[in-house]
Amino acid sequence: MTFIDKINILPVLMSTSFWIGVATVVLVTLIVYWLINRLLALVHRTIQSWGESRTTARDYRYLLFDVLNKTNKLLMFVVAFLISLRFVSLPANLGSTLSHAWFLVLALQVAIWLDQAVQSWLHHVIYTPGTRKNPVTLVILGVILRAIVWSMMLLSILANAGVDITALVASLGVGGIAIALAVQTVLSDVFASLSIGFDKPFEIGDFIVFNDVAGTIEHIGLKTTRIRSLSGEQIVCGNAILLQQIIHNYKRMQTRRIVFSFGVSLSTPPEKLRQIGDMVKQIVTDVGETTFDRAHLLGFESDRLSFEVVHIVSTADYNRYMDIQQEINIRLIEQLAENDIRLALPSIVVVDSQGPRQAAA
Known part of the structure; x- marks a missing residue:
């Protein structure tokens, strides 16, 4: 900054309107930030009252509570600050910058909420007593959902900032195909694990028979399933190979x-x-x-x-x-x-x- 620029800025700093604008921004930011916190507290109490009056709402109350508690205080303060800027006059060239800032803050907060929703749902499903779920499958599903959430957030922010994401998406697609071809055996077992988790041809504790193998399912992993045979040894079988067999599940036999x-x-x-x-x-x-x-x-x-x-x-x-x-x-x-x-x-x-x-x- 040159000496001439300092002379031009000095009158602005000494003007009453500048300090009135600064005070307005500070005051409005604090008020809006306080109102946002009060609104979140009101929503929290409302959800709690729903849970006390309706059984269905009570079942999903934990999810809403966790999502609300994940509201980022810093992002809410930035939102309050952006709102306060509307009460003062700003240069015209800052309009697009503020719109990008609005989109960035909202995209980050929505991604944080969705990420927390996925984590809370998975934790509830895995650790709820009495549920028979495959934890490995649920963890894989959670990783995929969270990756989708953050990928969409990143691409939307880049697109809003004016970046051409078409070439980026195409590059990621080509790279994904190359990686998939390189690890297709591992991926086939991973997707077979997902299929076992969703379709449930057998679960942990079931007694199954296929080919010359007979035993009890001990663990369904990311790549393999472990079976404890009648003679005592542990049999490890790839998930993809296992699903290709004709499996007799005697645990589900009723008569x-x-x-x-x-x-x-x-x-x-x-x-x-x-x-x-x-x-x-x-x-x-x-x-x-x-x-x-x-x-x-x-x-x-x-x-x-x-x-x-x-x-x-x-x-x-x-x-x-x-x-x-x-x-x-x-x-x-x-x-x-x-x-x-x-x-x-x-x-x-x-x-x-x-x-x-x-x-x-």
């Missing part, structure tokens, strides 16, 4: 259709064979927790008359099913013995000159 067979001696008379079906029906009914379906003489084998029994167990617990089946088998042995019906033993029929004879194997 079990059980088919078992037994054989009686070939010498059992027909009148006793007719009694076996009703006998089995009574046994299955008395045991309970299962529904009798049918029991029939299935066919003739070389050493036995085979019966097939079908019943439907009303529990998915494998251990409980085995307890029920064991009790059915024991009672069946007892009833057959009481009615003088012998279970078939492996045997062969020998034919000689004196006639056929049956011998135990």
